[in-house]
Amino acid sequence: MQGWSAPPQEPQKVASSPAVGSVQEHTVFTPADLRKVVFKRKWIILACLLLGLGIGLYFALATIPQYEATARVHIDFSRSANIGIEDLIQQQLGGGGNAEDKLQTEVEIMQSETVAMEVINSLDLYHKAPFDAIFKTSPYTGTLTPAQRHEIISLFLGSTKVQVLPNTEMVEISFRNPDPKVAMEGANGIVDAYLDRDLRAKFQGTTRVSNWLSQQLTSVKKQVEDAQQDLAKFQRENNLVAMDATGGDLVTERLRTVNEQLAEAEADRIVKEARYRMAMTRNPDLLVSVAPGTVLGSLRTQQAALLVQAAQLKAKFGPNYPKVVEVNNQLEKVQSDIDQEINSLTKRFTEEYDASVNTESLMRARLEATKQEAYRENESAAQFDILKHGAESASELYDALQMRLKEAGITAGLSATNIDVIDRANIPPFPVLPAKRSDVMFGLLGGLIVGMALAFFMEGLDDTVRTSDDAEQIAHLPTLAVIPRFPIAARKGTDPQPQKVSPDLVSLLEPQSIAAESFRTLRSSILLSAVDNEMKLLLITSSFAAEGKSTCAANIAISFAQRSARVLVVDTDLRKGTLHMKFRMSNRVGLSTLLSRESGNESFEHPIPELPNLTVLSRGPIAPNPGEILASRMMSELLMKWRSEYDHIILDSSPILAVSDTLGLAQQADATFILVRSGVTRKKALQRVREQLRRANAHILGIIVNGVDLRLENYYTYAKRYDYGYKSNYGAGYGVKENQDGQK
Numbered sequence: 181m182q183g184w185s186a187p188p189q190e191p192q193k194v195a196s197s198p199a200v201g202s203v204q205e206h207t208v209f210t211p212a213d214l215r216k217v218v219f220k221r222k223w224i225i226l227a228c229l230l231l232g233l234g235i236g237l238y239f240a241l242a243t244i245p246q247y248e249a250t251a252r253v254h255i256d257f258s259r260s261a262n263i264g265i266e267d268l269i270q271q272q273l274g275g276g277g278n279a280e281d282k283l284q285t286e287v288e289i290m291q292s293e294t295v296a297m298e299v300i301n302s303l304d305l306y307h308k309a310p311f312d313a314i315f316k317t318s319p320y321t322g323t324l325t326p327a328q329r330h331e332i333i334s335l336f337l338g339s340t341k342v343q344v345l346p347n348t349e350m351v352e353i354s355f356r357n358p359d360p361k362v363a364m365e366g367a368n369g370i371v372d373a374y375l376d377r378d379l380r381a382k383f384q385g386t387t388r389v390s391n392w393l394s395q396q397l398t399s400v401k402k403q404v405e406d407a408q409q410d411l412a413k414f415q416r417e418n419n420l421v422a423m424d425a426t427g428g429d430l431v432t433e434r435l436r437t438v439n440e441q442l443a444e445a446e447a448d449r450i451v452k453e454a455r456y457r458m459a460m461t462r463n464p465d466l467l468v469s470v471a472p473g474t475v476l477g478s479l480r481t482q483q484a485a486l487l488v489q490a491a492q493l494k495a496k497f498g499p500n501y502p503k504v505v506e507v508n509n510q511l512e513k514v515q516s517d518i519d520q521e522i523n524s525l526t527k528r529f530t531e532e533y534d535a536s537v538n539t540e541s542l543m544r545a546r547l548e549a550t551k552q553e554a555y556r557e558n559e560s561a562a563q564f565d566i567l568k569h570g571a572e573s574a575s576e577l578y579d580a581l582q583m584r585l586k587e588a589g590i591t592a593g594l595s596a597t598n599i600d601v602i603d604r605a606n607i608p609p610f611p612v613l614p615a616k617r618s619d620v621m622f623g624l625l626g627g628l629i630v631g632m633a634l635a636f637f638m639e640g641l642d643d644t645v646r647t648s649d650d651a652e653q654i655a656h657l658p659t660l661a662v663i664p665r666f667p668i669a670a671r672k673g674t675d676p677q678p679q680k681v682s683p684d685l686v687s688l689l690e691p692q693s694i695a696a697e698s699f700r701t702l703r704s705s706i707l708l709s710a711v712d713n714e715m716k717l718l719l720i721t722s723s724f725a726a727e728g729k730s731t732c733a734a735n736i737a738i739s740f741a742q743r744s745a746r747v748l749v750v751d752t753d754l755r756k757g758t759l760h761m762k763f764r765m766s767n768r769v770g771l772s773t774l775l776s777r778e779s780g781n782e783s784f785e786h787p788i789p790e791l792p793n794l795t796v797l798s799r800g801p802i803a804p805n806p807g808e809i810l811a812s813r814m815m816s817e818l819l820m821k822w823r824s825e826y827d828h829i830i831l832d833s834s835p836i837l838a839v840s841d842t843l844g845l846a847q848q849a850d851a852t853f854i855l856v857r858s859g860v861t862r863k864k865a866l867q868r869v870r871e872q873l874r875r876a877n878a879h880i881l882g883i884i885v886n887g888v889d890l891r892l893e894n895y896y897t898y899a900k901r902y903d904y905g906y907k908s909n910y911g912a913g914y915g916v917k918e919n920q921d922g923q924k
Contacts, residue, residue: 216647217636218632221631224634225635226631228628228630228634229631232623233620233623233624235626235627237619239619240615240619245358246356246357246611247358247359247611248356249354249364249366249367250353251352251371251601251603253351254600255351257279257282257598281485283344285488289377290370293333295373295377296336296340297333299366302369305332305336307320308357308362309357310335311335314332336366339356340353340366340370341353341355353370353371360607363605363608364605364606364607371605392458393454396454397578400581404571410571435547435551438550439569440569443569443573446577449533452532456532458529465480467522467525468480479514482514486511489507490504644863645856645859645863647662648885648888654863657883658882658883659885660702660705660881661705661884662888662890662893663695663728664694665888680764682761682763682764684731694890699735703740705882709851713850716823716826716850717822717849719846719853721833722854722855722856722857722861723866724837725835726857727856727860727861728886729832729835730759731762732855733759734762734832736830737749737794737828737830741791742791745793745828746827747795747827748795748797748825748826749797751832752841753832754810756834760796760798763785765785765787765796770800772806773800774797775815776803784797806841815845816848836873843876843878850879851880851881853881854869855884855886856886857886858887
């Protein structure tokens with residue numbers, strides 16, 4: 181790859197650049213940015229992937245196998261079992277509602293604590309895994325503490341799954357356990373416990389009415405017996421043995437009619453008293469059974485649906501979830517409506533009962549008046565008729581109530597016949613857990629997600645400059661060249677001149693390499709930027725030490741020298757300059773001795789015989805006052821002198837943020853370059869360097885990004901061997917002598 185260069189332009193002052201801190205970041209994250217992040221943090225992502233794989237394998241291998249047995253039942257709400265007691269018992273004791281709501285209610289009943297405890301007790305799960313682990317510290321002695329009861333029920337319900345099969349009236353009951361036999365017994369036990377509970381609940385609801393009717397029958401039976409005894413006694417006392425059955429006259433007929441009406445009023449009072457007593461219990465289910473046409477049934481169905489919804493939401497989101505609060509408010513409103521409807525029904529039944537009692541009282545009063553009249557006409561005959569009709573009425577009422585009681589018993593037995601067991605659970609042949617493939621896949625996926633999240637987190641914490649794009653966005657200056665990272669150690673064994681110069685000088689040692697081409701690209705950028713105004717005095721600086729200034733200055737100088745230009749490279753870092761090490765030179769004399777007039781022309785050396793036009797001036801011994809020496813008039817005179825003697829003067833300066841020695845030289849330089857080392861130079865440091873050079877009125881030409889991994893550059897897409905033939909046939913002739921046959 182060829183080094184990236186900026187278009188030709190004049191050296192610029194950066195006074196109009198944004199202030200420090202006004203960094204403009206990317207607003208759009210591109211796939212190229214994603215590729216850079218993944219490549220930079222590949223080891224973190226790989227480590228997370230391996231960790232996720234390890235966790236997945238651990239769960240896949242360490243999870244105890246779980247077996248799941250499944251049973252299925254059919255709940256048919258369309259079956260009818262109503263054959264009697266029209267006013268007191270309805271076909272469905274639970275009220276109205278659609279089948280879906282009813283099915284969901286039955287599902288909740290199957291998962292209730294009552295059913296769970298019945299199964300636990302019937303199967304003796306206290307001594308079977310994993311339930312026996314609850315009693316390790318406190319053995320089971322026949323009774324459960326509240327904590328143990330809660331824990332064993334939670335564990336049982338956690339192993340149970342009850343669901344309605346879509347678009348059917350089928351309910352599927354599944355139970356998991358490490359023992360396949362216990363799994364089968366658990367699923368079947370839930371079905372059996374539910375059937376028993378459903379039968380008991382429906383039978384008990386009907387028999388409550390039957391019990392009250394039985395109590396009423398005892399009282400009516402006593403009335404029948406007393407009436408018959410009084411009739412027989414009256415006949416004996418008054419010798420009324422063969423009296424006409426029709427009464428014989430109008431008064432007797434009227435007496436018979438009033439007595440019949442009284443019997444009807446009494447029967448009506450008994451029925452309405454039954455309703456009244458049921459209303460006084462305030463049991464919604466019983467009230468629905470005696471008042472099916474009211475809205476109470478729909479309110480109860482709505483309440484059941486809201487209870488199911490509230491339980492589901494609370495289990496998923498917790499009691500404070502807004503939807504849970506809303507459903508609870510709706511439950512309170514429905515309960516209030518139910519209470520109001522119960523009050524209304526209670527009031528109605530009370531009024532009906534009072535009216536029936538009042539009617540009965542009036543009929544009795546009328547009967548008494550008629551009797552008195554009958555007494556006046558024929559006391560003996562009237563009294564006989566009264567006793568006879570009383571006995572007959574009591575007997576009829578007794579027979580009617582006894583028939584209703586038998587119907588109630590039959591209805592109670594038939595009301596639980598709407599549930600069919602379709603499939604009972606069998607012993608499962610294979611475990612459902614662990615799902616090894618899923619565990620491994622989820623582990624890998626989780627590791628990838630965590631790795632990517634961690635990579636982006638580390639990327640957010642990384643405030644160093646990595647690419648030319650980063651440098652341009654931060655400093656608002658053009659990038660003149662991108663110098664790739666090149667391994668020095670790998671070339672030491674093949675270095676053609678290992679003792680003459682440092683292996684860092686790739687422009688000389690490996691002129692066909694991509695790194696050498698990058699320095700030539702920088703040279704071209706400098707020359708094209710000075711077509712009309714030749715730049716001789718060039719200064720290279722950076723924010724801190726060890727960012728590659730000396731290596732870059734030496735390679736640029738060699739690149740200029742390879743064009744037969746007269747080049748002088750000067751080490752102006754009088755504190756820690758390393759330019760003499762790059763050229764394997766002595767440092768006994770140099771710029772410090774030259775400025776202090778302790779040496780003369782012997783300070784200038786030509787370390788590379790192949791490039792006699794390249795002159796190097798090392799820093800010399802460490803000076804006690806580098807800043808004052810570099811700012812002296814002697815230094816300015818030397819710079820003026822060198823301008824006339826050389827085509828290019830390259831100043832390897834000290835870091836700006838470490839010392840202030842460079843700022844004075846930057847004012848006199850024709851062009852200043854800010855060197856940035858990829859992954860080392862921080863963004864704030866680059867901003868600070870630019871700001872200090874701006875205040876010193878330096879002519880900043882641009883930025884040089886050093887040590888870049890070219891795979892992070894968005895315009896470079898090759899993953900391997902990014903020289904693509906440079907070393908074999910590109911860049912030939914730069915510093916390489918040809919033999920007489922013209923061969924390299």
